Amino acid sequence: ILNVEQSPQSLHVQEGDSTNFTCSFPSSNFYALHWYRWETAKSPEALFVMTLNGDEKKKGRISATLNTKEGYSYLYIKGSQPEDSATYLCAYPGANNLFFGTGTRLTVIP
Amino acid sequence: NAGVMQNPRHLVRRRGQEARLRCSPMKGHSHVYWYRQLPEEGLKFMVYLQKENIIDESGMPKERFSAEFPKEGPSILRIQQVVRGDSAAYFCASSPTALGRNTIYFGEGSWLTVV
Numbered sequence: 001i002l003n004v005e006q007s008p009q010s011l012h013v014q015e016g017d018s019t020n021f022t023c024s025f026p027s028s029n030f031y032a033l034h035w036y037r038w039e040t041a042k043s044p045e046a047l048f049v050m051t052l053n054g055d056e057k058k059k060g061r062i063s064a065t066l067n068t069k070e071g072y073s074y075l076y077i078k079g080s081q082p083e084d085s086a087t088y089l090c091a092y093p094g095a096n097n098l099f100f101g102t103g104t105r106l107t108v109i110p
Numbered sequence: 111n112a113g114v115m116q117n118p119r120h121l122v123r124r125r126g127q128e129a130r131l132r133c134s135p136m137k138g139h140s141h142v143y144w145y146r147q148l149p150e151e152g153l154k155f156m157v158y159l160q161k162e163n164i165i166d167e168s169g170m171p172k173e174r175f176s177a178e179f180p181k182e183g184p185s186i187l188r189i190q191q192v193v194r195g196d197s198a199a200y201f202c203a204s205s206p207t208a209l210g211r212n213t214i215y216f217g218e219g220s221w222l223t224v225v
Contacts, residue, residue: 032211043113043201044216046213049212089153093209096158096209097143097155097158097166097169097209100145100152100153100154102152
């Protein structure tokens with residue numbers, strides 16, 4: 001079992017604010033890190049798969065960075081909108097499955 | 111392209127009954143994963159299957175739980191003699207190749223309630 005930790009557990013921001021949260025993972029023998037967005041009553045939706053140290057990926061107002069040497073990734077949301085309200089999960093691949101963190105639940109207040 | 115399809119979406123069973131959850135992977139995907147989300151917990155891996163083979167069932171309880179992915183038809187997660195603690199959301203995911211740097215695609219889940 002691989003230890004994947006996310007913080008904070010939950011977050012409330014005002015519409016228009018930018019925000020970020022963290023995923024920590026084992027730094028030895030890094031392979032890849034996955035980010036998912038999960039809206040209530042829907043399926044988790046893949047955002048990014050990050051593989052290279054220093055990598056930065058972007059999808060609209062959402063971006064992510066990766067530091068494999070110290071074992072963390074940041075997810076940033078610029079100018080949060082109510083539709084960004086969701087749980088954001090990171091996951092680290094084991095031999096045959098993804099180990100998920102418990103997620104950061106983001107609520108954007110209009 | 112249809113996504114990963116799970117059914118039923120909601121299932122209510124009395125203690126001692128059997129629950130069968132079905133998962134049809136995305137077209138062209140031969141790798142299926144089952145995850146469980148217990149209340150107030152994250153997604154926990156249960157089992158990984160390829161067509162007709164169980165590759166890794168290290169996350170599945172030894173008793174009462176079984177999974178299959180036959181040559182034809184959906185993958186089935188079967189829970190015999192359900193107990194209240196089995197109440198959870200069960201998610202299926204699929205991928206075209208083995209994991210690692212490839213995305214896995216999730217279904218919308220099956221919510222099991224044991225009364």
